[in-house]
Amino acid sequence: MNPPKMSSAGIGKGRVEALADGIFAIAMTLLILDVKVPALLPDQIDQLPNRLLQLWPKMASFVISFLICGVYWVGHHALLHYVRRSDRTFMWLNIAFFLVISAIPFSAALIGEYPQQPTAIRVYCGNLILAGVVLFGQLRYAAGRGQLYDQDIDARFITSAGRRILMGPAVYLVASLLASVSPITSLILCGAAPVLYLLPGQVDQYWKNGHRTTIQEDSLVK
Structure with missing residues (x-):
């Protein structure tokens, strides 16, 4: 068997992309496993509506965390789209990113079980902050x-993409700081963060126009 091809310019990025898809697929699937079907005896069936209602913190944690994982998957995919090669340092940065992403099911289960506990909120927010910081790195x-x-590649695209990546960690940092004052506000901020990434920005303009097209100056403030 011939060894993988490596040139002086670096090595391929295909294995990194394949591992990324696998890690995200597993992490996003594990999120739903924390939402358990209520176990009721035959004479307790009438309690099912109330028992389902009690699951709302776990269900909210699942939906929000799934969207956040989706945001980070899209961001990572976009980052790698313009990478023409990889190297040893970049691969280890990706390993660190996958390590943090793999921890999201745990922190999501923690906040789903203890949604009003500041410590649980801080662990969850810390997990998401680390994911954003490593992706920015x-x-x-x-x-x-x-x-x-x-x-x-347009240097202003790099600046714009960096700011977009750091929007989430900034929101999660505020949510973490507010955990002791108002846990519900922290949870709302965590839920609102992925919505920010659903809104189009200058990065989307760059993709639409083609990577050789520069970003308009006035779009940098969006």
């Missing part, structure tokens, strides 16, 4: 020291 390394991006 990948972007900066690929665009800077690693020189892994296309040479003609």
Whole structure:
């Protein structure tokens, strides 16, 4: 069997993308496993509506965490789209990212079980902050020291993408700081964060127009 091809320019990114898809698929599937079907005796069937209602914290945690994982998957996919090669450091940065993503089912189960506990909220927010920070680190390394991006990529795209990545961690940091004051506000902020990424921004304009097209100056404030 011939060894994998490696050039002086670096190594391929295909294995990183394959591992990413597998990690995200497993993590997103594990989220629903914390939502258990109520176990009722035959004479307790009339309690089913109330027991289902009691599941709302876990269900909310599942939906929000699933969307957040989706946001990070899209962000990671977008980051790798313009990476023309990989290297050892970049691969280990991805391993660190996958480590944090793999912990989301645990932190999501924790906040689903103890939604009013500041400690649970801080663990959850800390998990999501780390995911965003590591993803941002990948972007900066690929665009800077690693020189892994296309040479003609617009530098303003990198700046814009970096700001977009850090929006989530900024919201989660505020949510974490408010956990002791108002847990419900923290939960609302966590739920609102992924909605920010559903709104189009200048990064979407870059994709739409093609990566050789520069971002308009006035779009940088959006």
